[in-house]
Amino acid sequence: MKYTITHTDGAARRGRLELPHGVVDTPHFMPVGTVASVKGIAPDDLHAMGAQIILGNTYHLMLRPGPEVVTEMGGLGSFMSWDRNVLTDSGGFQVYSLAHQRKITEEGAVFRSHIDGSKQELTPERAVQIQTQLGSDILMAFDECPPSQADRAYHEESMARTTRWEKRCKEEWLRQAGPGSLFGIVQGGLHQDLRARHAAEIAELDLPGTALGGFSVGEEPALMWEGVQHAAPLLPAHKPRYLMGVGTPEDLLRCAMAGIDIFDCVFPTRVARNGLLFTRQGRLQIKAARYARDPRPADDKCTCYTCRTFTRAYLRHLLAAQELLAFRLNSIHNLAFYLDLMTGLREAIEQGTARSYVTGMLDSFAAGE
Amino acid sequence: MKYTITHTDGAARRGRLELPHGVVDTPHFMPVGTVASVKGIAPDDLHAMGAQIILGNTYHLMLRPGPEVVTEMGGLGSFMSWDRNVLTDSGGFQVYSLAHQRKITEEGAVFRSHIDGSKQELTPERAVQIQTQLGSDILMAFDECPPSQADRAYHEESMARTTRWEKRCKEEWLRQAGPGSLFGIVQGGLHQDLRARHAAEIAELDLPGTALGGFSVGEEPALMWEGVQHAAPLLPAHKPRYLMGVGTPEDLLRCAMAGIDIFDCVFPTRVARNGLLFTRQGRLQIKAARYARDPRPADDKCTCYTCRTFTRAYLRHLLAAQELLAFRLNSIHNLAFYLDLMTGLREAIEQGTARSYVTGMLDSFAAGE
Numbered sequence: 001m002k003y004t005i006t007h008t009d010g011a012a013r014r015g016r017l018e019l020p021h022g023v024v025d026t027p028h029f030m031p032v033g034t035v036a037s038v039k040g041i042a043p044d045d046l047h048a049m050g051a052q053i054i055l056g057n058t059y060h061l062m063l064r065p066g067p068e069v070v071t072e073m074g075g076l077g078s079f080m081s082w083d084r085n086v087l088t089d090s091g092g093f094q095v096y097s098l099a100h101q102r103k104i105t106e107e108g109a110v111f112r113s114h115i116d117g118s119k120q121e122l123t124p125e126r127a128v129q130i131q132t133q134l135g136s137d138i139l140m141a142f143d144e145c146p147p148s149q150a151d152r153a154y155h156e157e158s159m160a161r162t163t164r165w166e167k168r169c170k171e172e173w174l175r176q177a178g179p180g181s182l183f184g185i186v187q188g189g190l191h192q193d194l195r196a197r198h199a200a201e202i203a204e205l206d207l208p209g210t211a212l213g214g215f216s217v218g219e220e221p222a223l224m225w226e227g228v229q230h231a232a233p234l235l236p237a238h239k240p241r242y243l244m245g246v247g248t249p250e251d252l253l254r255c256a257m258a259g260i261d262i263f264d265c266v267f268p269t270r271v272a273r274n275g276l277l278f279t280r281q282g283r284l285q286i287k288a289a290r291y292a293r294d295p296r297p298a299d300d301k302c303t304c305y306t307c308r309t310f311t312r313a314y315l316r317h318l319l320a321a322q323e324l325l326a327f328r329l330n331s332i333h334n335l336a337f338y339l340d341l342m343t344g345l346r347e348a349i350e351q352g353t354a355r356s357y358v359t360g361m362l363d364s365f366a367a368g369e
Numbered sequence: 370m371k372y373t374i375t376h377t378d379g380a381a382r383r384g385r386l387e388l389p390h391g392v393v394d395t396p397h398f399m400p401v402g403t404v405a406s407v408k409g410i411a412p413d414d415l416h417a418m419g420a421q422i423i424l425g426n427t428y429h430l431m432l433r434p435g436p437e438v439v440t441e442m443g444g445l446g447s448f449m450s451w452d453r454n455v456l457t458d459s460g461g462f463q464v465y466s467l468a469h470q471r472k473i474t475e476e477g478a479v480f481r482s483h484i485d486g487s488k489q490e491l492t493p494e495r496a497v498q499i500q501t502q503l504g505s506d507i508l509m510a511f512d513e514c515p516p517s518q519a520d521r522a523y524h525e526e527s528m529a530r531t532t533r534w535e536k537r538c539k540e541e542w543l544r545q546a547g548p549g550s551l552f553g554i555v556q557g558g559l560h561q562d563l564r565a566r567h568a569a570e571i572a573e574l575d576l577p578g579t580a581l582g583g584f585s586v587g588e589e590p591a592l593m594w595e596g597v598q599h600a601a602p603l604l605p606a607h608k609p610r611y612l613m614g615v616g617t618p619e620d621l622l623r624c625a626m627a628g629i630d631i632f633d634c635v636f637p638t639r640v641a642r643n644g645l646l647f648t649r650q651g652r653l654q655i656k657a658a659r660y661a662r663d664p665r666p667a668d669d670k671c672t673c674y675t676c677r678t679f680t681r682a683y684l685r686h687l688l689a690a691q692e693l694l695a696f697r698l699n700s701i702h703n704l705a706f707y708l709d710l711m712t713g714l715r716e717a718i719e720q721g722t723a724r725s726y727v728t729g730m731l732d733s734f735a736a737g738e
């Protein structure tokens with residue numbers, strides 16, 4: 001892995017991340033392919049929208065189809081016929097949010113599958129082993145993401161354990177010696193001193209990249225932006241910075257301005273399936289009756305397949321009829337919108353106009369139609 | 370509309386049907402786009418698989434989004450961004466199979482919408498008016514399709530009324546004077562003398578094409594094949610013959626050999642969503658555990674996007690996880706399989722080898738893997 005920052009504009013960075021399956025231009029948004037599929041989206045759709053890396057979920061894939069099957073089929077990319085890069089999370093987040101009867105000890109997490117109730121275990125070592133089996137280009141360290149209501153004492157205890165876990169992850173990753181790069185994760189919630197302490201501990205591990213975890217877990221957006229603005233500069237400057245599980249178009253713009261390079265979030269695809277479309281003129285609830293005879297595309301500046309081909313009237317009809325095609329077309333548009341937003345931001349950073357690009361976009365979103 | 374039979378081989382015919390939105394090469398299979406969408410499939414998928422005409426359902430479209438919206442958006446093809454031909458049924462079949470509290474009188478059918486319970490009416494005149502509003506290239510006459518358990522007396526009464534209805538359809542179609550062609554429908558169940566009588570009555574109307582209705586409504590396949598074999602030659606030889614709502618790959622081959630030119634059926638897409646895939650080596654229940662690590666495409670002779678891109682192992686995983694992409698990929702394959710089957714048959718008819726093509730395919734299906 002090689003990371004080159006080609007331009008900066010304030011705290012924002014324009015970079016080139018060279019990974020085993022090609023270059024990722026940063027800032028970049030990663031579509032989420034939870035169970036070896038970006039919901040409703042095929043690899044050629046991802047190519048058309050310019051995605052250079054997608055995210056896979058270790059928790060889901062370890063349960064179904066299982067890491068051995070994925071390995072046998074040539075790794076996650078080959079299995080799903082995606083020839084560019086894949087980042088996998090460590091599975092930790094889903095253990096806390098999805099699994100049943102979870103128990104956390106120094107060793108790791110024991111839990112029951114939300115699918116069939118089977119007993120499962122994830123340790124730092126196992127999380128790295130599975131991600132190696134999946135053939136990930138970027139592996140994430142196994143951490144704990146404390147719930148948003150956790151008190152300061154719990155954060156301190158959890159952070160210290162997470163640091164010990166990430167050390168074990170690094171050892172296992174060195175032992176595996178695969179082609180993928182391991183990223184560390186910094187926790188600490190909204191406590192700025194804890195974030196600073198944890199950032200220093202994780203920087204100490206000298207891993208190829210760093211992520212911020214534990215943001216966008218229920219706090220107000222303004223608090224999250226403030227937290228990221230404080231935490232991003234604490235991460236090693238010459239390494240890629242990844243903000244996990246964030247967020248809205250506004251979040252991406254603000255946090256990229258704070259120096260974040262990579263994002264992922266289920267938000268654009270999840271809301272697409274409910275008919276919420278992002279446009280340069282703000283959000284569109286496509287099921288509203290006012291679009292029933294609207295001959296315009298969702299966003300007339302968008303060049304995605306959906307906007308090139310279909311009217312709002314048709315998208316509204318498909319959603320009203322709960323047709324399968326609605327989920328795909330809306331998802332294509334929202335993902336293309338996110339990726340285009342990052343393309344525009346990269347160009348603006350190159351030209352030193354990032355601040356006016358972001359202000360212009362935020363104003364345009366807020367102005368509505 | 371112009372129909373030219375370029376080759377015959379036994380009772381089988383190879384034709385060119387010239388319609389307002391291009392040529393349809395017959396025998397041809399029409400994918401079913403019930404609610405202005407072939408479930409899970411986009412227009413570029415339909416292009417890629419070589420579809421020249423699709424079917425839309427008048428009953429569904431009159432309820433949602435309503436014919437006025439479709440007209441305002443430029444007709445059904447324009448609404449769904451499909452630039453080739455569209456055939457619409459008359460709505461009759463769904464009135465009998467889906468609607469609530471239906472009442473049939475000489476005037477037509479009164480019923481309640483299965484979506485919102487609203488009171489609706491379909492008469493021969495209204496069915497033609499709606500199909501004209503939808504901008505159909507082929508309109509179907511409004512008929513009654515008696516239930517499979519109906520007795521002979523009911524068939525006779527219903528047939529006579531259907532003939533009167535089809536006359537009224539013709540009058541309304543002439544009054545509308547749109548670019549679409551009206552096809553008559555021959556009923557009569559499995560009673561050969563009734564089929565013959567009704568075929569003569571409908572031929573009398575001298576409409577541009579003729580359909581066989583009331584087959585594949587619960588009878589054994591062999592009885593259906595026998596019925597079609599008897600009835601097809603009773604239809605005007607120089608006009609296109611359409612067998613409504615049929616069927617399996619076997620049905621298509623056998624009935625095309627009996628002289629049928631056009632087919633439609635929800636079967637290939639409906640079963641695709643449950644993981645049944647057709648191949649030249651028979652049927653594949655893709656969710657079977659034996660495919661979990663199968664690196665082969667669904668059908669190694671198929672050139673569809675699904676078979677060019679994905680393994681059985683991946684298709685099995687997608688279906689097991691009930692991922693949206695499963696429904697699309699399986700539907701693309703099954704529709705491509707149907708359309709390819711007809712392409713192969715057209716070439717065989719041109720070469721005078723239709724019988725050996727059909728026998729070879731049927732043997733290959735039956736031999737299994």
